[in-house]
Amino acid sequence: xxxxxxxxxxxxxxxxxxxxxxxxxxxxxxxxxxxxxxxxxxxxxxxxxxxxxxxxxxxxxxxxxxxxxxxxxxxxxxxxxxxxxxxxxxxxxxxxxxxxxxxxxxxxxxxxxxxxxxxxxxxxxxxxxxxxxxxxxxxxxxxxxxxxxxxxxxxxxxxxxxxxxxxxxxxxxxxxxxxxxxxxxxxxxxxxxxxxxxxxxxxxxxxxxxxxxxxxxxxxxxxxxxxxxxxxxxxxxxxxxxxxxxxxxxxxxxxxxxxxxxxxxxxxxxxxxxxxxx
Numbered sequence: 259x260x261x262x263x264x265x266x267x268x269x270x271x272x273x274x275x276x277x278x279x280x281x282x283x284x285x286x287x288x289x290x291x292x293x294x295x296x297x298x299x300x301x302x303x304x305x306x307x308x309x310x311x312x313x314x315x316x317x318x319x320x321x322x323x324x325x326x327x328x329x330x331x332x333x334x335x336x337x338x339x340x341x342x343x344x345x346x347x348x349x350x351x352x353x354x355x356x357x358x359x360x361x362x363x364x365x366x367x368x369x370x371x372x373x374x375x376x377x378x379x380x381x382x383x384x385x386x387x388x389x390x391x392x393x394x395x396x397x398x399x400x401x402x403x404x405x406x407x408x409x410x411x412x413x414x415x416x417x418x419x420x421x422x423x424x425x426x427x428x429x430x431x432x433x434x435x436x437x438x439x440x441x442x443x444x445x446x447x448x449x450x451x452x453x454x455x456x457x458x459x460x461x462x463x464x465x466x467x468x469x470x471x472x473x474x475x476x477x478x479x480x481x482x483x484x485x486x487x488x489x490x491x492x493x494x495x496x497x498x499x500x501x502x503x504x505x506x507x508x509x510x511x512x513x514x515x516x517x518x519x520x521x522x523x524x525x526x527x528x529x530x531x532x533x534x535x536x
Contacts, residue, residue, distance in 0.1 A: 325358030326384030327377035338484035390436035
């Protein structure tokens with residue numbers, strides 16, 4: 259399919275004796291919008307192979323199990339996760355599960371769960387704040403900036419949450435109401451169940467799953483190069499790498515109609531075509 263896109267584009271280029279003056283020189287921009295694609299004579303190819311290809315089934319599902327006051331979680335979220343969000347959000351679904359190494363006890367007298375957290379009551383408070391923000395602002399582009407902001411700062415949990423809410427257009431009054439409600443308690447319980455149901459069981463935080471799977475090798479790679487891990491997993495990108503083989507020209511043409519993953523070295527160790535990613 260992608261081979262057809264490349265050679266159709268090449269054929270159009272030579273038949274027309276060059277592209278129209280209003281078509282960008284950089285082929286990476288040919289599918290930016292329909293007007294440009296039409297000017298470049300590739301609207302059918304863009305529609306079929308670029309605009310429609312990134313449906314939900316093509317995206318990588320990244321889940322991050324963490325706790326709000328864990329230093330390693332803070333480091334991971336404010337570097338690897340934030341960079342991934344900024345660079346390749348279009349190919350990844352990022353899910354946050356703020357619970358980590360906590361434990362819960364059900365209190366029949368109140369019909370509520372009581373939570374005990376690794377870094378104390380402040381962390382439990384931070385966890386449920388994150389839980390309510392994720393629930394109330396379900397879109398990643400809405401809640402991730404808030405999570406990044408709070409994980410970037412040291413100090414009083416509530417003060418930081420209020421400041422970050424203001425900076426990221428989060429209604430903190432609404433969040434506080436959720437935190438203090440039975441709904442907030444149930445939402446935190448749901449994350450507890452999700453965390454405790456992990457297979458294999460989590461041993462530490464942050465704990466990363468990619469498409470529902472976790473290995474030690476995957477975890478180590480995520481902490482060093484999360485963008486690389488996501489790109490390697492993204493099936494469109496893998497297809498591009500495999501089809502290109504060692505033909506650098508075809509690789510360049512594929513990247514012109516690229517997935518948003520950047521070229522990088524050692525994505526798949528040991529494969530003969532890897533030198534063309536340098």
